[in-house]
Amino acid sequence: MDQFLQQLVNGLAIGGIYALVALGYTMVYGVLKLINFAHGDLFTIGAYLGMTLFVSLGLAGKVPAWAAVTLVAVMVMGLVALLGWLLERAAYRPLRSAGRLSAVVSALGASIFFQNAVMLIWGAKYYVYPETMRPDTILHLFGMGIPAIRIVIIAASVLLMLALYWFINRTRLGTAIRAAAIDQGAARLMGINVDRIIALVFLIGPGLGGVAGVMVGLTYGQISFDMGFSYGLKAFTAAILGGIGNIPGAMLGGMLLGLIETLGAAYLTMAWKDALSFLVLILILIIRPTGILGERVAEKL
Amino acid sequence: MFLELDNLHAGYGRVEVLHGVSLHVDEGEIVSILGANGAGKTTTLQTVSGLATWMSGAIRLRGEDIHRLPSHEIVTRGLAQSPEGRRVFGALTVLENLRLGAFTIRDRESAARTRDWIFELFPRLYERREQLAGTLSGGEQQMLAIARALMAQPRVLLLDEPSLGLAPLMVRAIFETVRKVNESGVTILIVEQNARAALRLASRGYVLELGRIVMEDSAANLLANPSVQQAYLGA
Ligand SMILES: Nc1ncnc2c1ncn2[C@@H]1O[C@H](COP(=O)(O)OP(=O)(O)OP(=O)(O)O)[C@@H](O)[C@H]1O
Numbered sequence A: 001m002d003q004f005l006q007q008l009v010n011g012l013a014i015g016g017i018y019a020l021v022a023l024g025y026t027m028v029y030g031v032l033k034l035i036n037f038a039h040g041d042l043f044t045i046g047a048y049l050g051m052t053l054f055v056s057l058g059l060a061g062k063v064p065a066w067a068a069v070t071l072v073a074v075m076v077m078g079l080v081a082l083l084g085w086l087l088e089r090a091a092y093r094p095l096r097s098a099g100r101l102s103a104v105v106s107a108l109g110a111s112i113f114f115q116n117a118v119m120l121i122w123g124a125k126y127y128v129y130p131e132t133m134r135p136d137t138i139l140h141l142f143g144m145g146i147p148a149i150r151i152v153i154i155a156a157s158v159l160l161m162l163a164l165y166w167f168i169n170r171t172r173l174g175t176a177i178r179a180a181a182i183d184q185g186a187a188r189l190m191g192i193n194v195d196r197i198i199a200l201v202f203l204i205g206p207g208l209g210g211v212a213g214v215m216v217g218l219t220y221g222q223i224s225f226d227m228g229f230s231y232g233l234k235a236f237t238a239a240i241l242g243g244i245g246n247i248p249g250a251m252l253g254g255m256l257l258g259l260i261e262t263l264g265a266a267y268l269t270m271a272w273k274d275a276l277s278f279l280v281l282i283l284i285l286i287i288r289p290t291g292i293l294g295e296r297v298a299e300k301l
Numbered sequence B: 001m002f003l004e005l006d007n008l009h010a011g012y013g014r015v016e017v018l019h020g021v022s023l024h025v026d027e028g029e030i031v032s033i034l035g036a037n038g039a040g041k042t043t044t045l046q047t048v049s050g051l052a053t054w055m056s057g058a059i060r061l062r063g064e065d066i067h068r069l070p071s072h073e074i075v076t077r078g079l080a081q082s083p084e085g086r087r088v089f090g091a092l093t094v095l096e097n098l099r100l101g102a103f104t105i106r107d108r109e110s111a112a113r114t115r116d117w118i119f120e121l122f123p124r125l126y127e128r129r130e131q132l133a134g135t136l137s138g139g140e141q142q143m144l145a146i147a148r149a150l151m152a153q154p155r156v157l158l159l160d161e162p163s164l165g166l167a168p169l170m171v172r173a174i175f176e177t178v179r180k181v182n183e184s185g186v187t188i189l190i191v192e193q194n195a196r197a198a199l200r201l202a203s204r205g206y207v208l209e210l211g212r213i214v215m216e217d218s219a220a221n222l223l224a225n226p227s228v229q230q231a232y233l234g235a
């Protein structure tokens, strides 16, 4: 039982991270019907920026670790959002009318560009988040010790998702994002500036992805220049699992995948941990290609 | 002249569909465009709304050139469209669709007044306001498409085949609403398969053939014209 609770917390923490990254894939797919292959790299950049900012701002010891981490996470969100916005401007907008294939090639190119930029700036090696940045409070719940940081990460990812859910469903701009995902032409007839909606999506998705990168550093300590590939693939799986283009679907898919992976590794076999995610992906593609919450294709296209 | 198309060439990408269309709609008028399938009626309306590719010529709204403006700015200048095939946002509720129609209206109170008027015009939409638009009947979706365009408080309304695929009773209801909307002061340019009904409503009409205007006359004359009768009125 103890072990189950522990694994549950782990599963939800990693699930929240997958969900935040998955949201970026799914929102961009929603408005552009394009897989942003560079999204995983923006996530990596978020993880590295978090570390660099923390170190270079010299926050260690001066302010409480929680405050420092929050400040860094907010800054990373803003900076990676800005990178996402620039990416859309430079790599996708000029090709908007050039067809799907050009956009895919451009996405791959952007991904390679970011990977190389990371290696150039930080080097092709692993880094460890500074201990001073990782609050080491242990919570004692039900007679076991759970690192407080994991609970905080679950809470933060859930809060971010609730905020996004509220924004998408309750505000004028959020409704415009949904409209643009359904029918861009009709959205234009409503007087919606679809270019600005796309730019907004490229701010939100990468912003959340960047924060998720910091969360990985805080949870596991270690970050690497190629982390965007594996996490990106998992998050993409989560987006498909929930139904690509569907925002609540990405949240659900991320959480589910985190739980399946963690509990599967604990109770089935550790060696199959990664294979499990792809088994899920293959199964979902066979059984329900639209994903759990995915609309019928006719409605989406 | 309220809305004026002057020797308009337009199409999609590099393909030219309209080869010099000129027409005008005066303030308060209902004007109808007739034409066979593929004549370019939808393309004409799409170009006015900034969704098709403008190539040359001019489109003027109350004297101002609008053919280079992006579509969203055309809406802010008082021109809205209910497009062919309705294109309501199926996964959104009726209310959300209406709210999107009012996207350019920053004054909430005035948007609320427009909505009240629209619910008077379409009581059925009020009953179904929380329902997803995709679950409405075809006639209700058409009402929603018109209502949504009206939420932008347009001075000019473009209607593309509002009666397409509807039962006769519903067609009559839609045309009756179009008349009421016009009486409230909205200028209307309407494209219709149901040319007879459209011409009864309109003061003037144009006949479009292969991207060119081939005839222009009062609605009464067009209704009485033997060649129009044969080609478009099924007589
Ligand atoms: N998106 C598009 N891309 C390229 N060509 C198009 C596009 N839409 C329409 N066309 C072409 O433009 C021409 C005019 O089409 P349009 O839809 O304007 O005709 P229409 O008069 O509205 O016909 P209908 O009565 O069938 O609605 C047709 O030859 C059509 O094939």
Ligand SMILES: [Mg+2]
Binding pocket: B041, B042, B043, B084
């Ligand atoms: Mg048409």
